[in-house]
Amino acid sequence: MKKLSCIFFAVSALAISAPVVHAGGAEVYQTCVECHGANAELSAMGKSQIIQGWPATQIVEAINGYKAGTYGGPLKALMKVQGDKLDDASIQAVAEYISGL
Numbered sequence: 840m841k842k843l844s845c846i847f848f849a850v851s852a853l854a855i856s857a858p859v860v861h862a863g864g865a866e867v868y869q870t871c872v873e874c875h876g877a878n879a880e881l882s883a884m885g886k887s888q889i890i891q892g893w894p895a896t897q898i899v900e901a902i903n904g905y906k907a908g909t910y911g912g913p914l915k916a917l918m919k920v921q922g923d924k925l926d927d928a929s930i931q932a933v934a935e936y937i938s939g940l
């Protein structure tokens with residue numbers, strides 16, 4: 840019985856931490872920092888536009904475009920992976936966070 844509840848705990852912990860859903864904007868943005876910079880001031884991998892100062896609507900459109908395959912440059916596949924981890928609420932939250940940086 841003890842072993843079973845341990846397994847159950849491990850599985851539910853995984854379920855909670857796996858995809859980033861309904862997280863706050865600042866929290867979601869932590870997954871973007873390595874490429875876009877702590878203040879969105881970097882050109883990610885030397886290829887992206889600098890998204891600091893972008894309005895939230897433009898960021899939402901870009902991410903949804905990456906997800907749909909209708910937006911992007913040579914490294915768009917990489918951003919599709921990032922976008923696919925996020926639901927609409929998380930995209931909105933992170934876009935608002937970035938626009939305020």
Ligand code: HEC
Nearest residue numbers: 870871874883884886887888898901911912913914915921
């Ligand atoms: C592994 C590096 C990496 C991570 C992590 C990453 N990005 Fe990107 N991002 C890129 C690259 C590279 C591009 C340019 C892709 C292209 O269109 O060729 C890009 C482009 C973008 C653009 C559009 C800018 C443009 O050039 O048109 C936005 C908006 C964006 N990223 C937001 C985010 C957000 C929000 C996150 C976190 C949820 C994130 N990115 C995570 C590398 C990354």
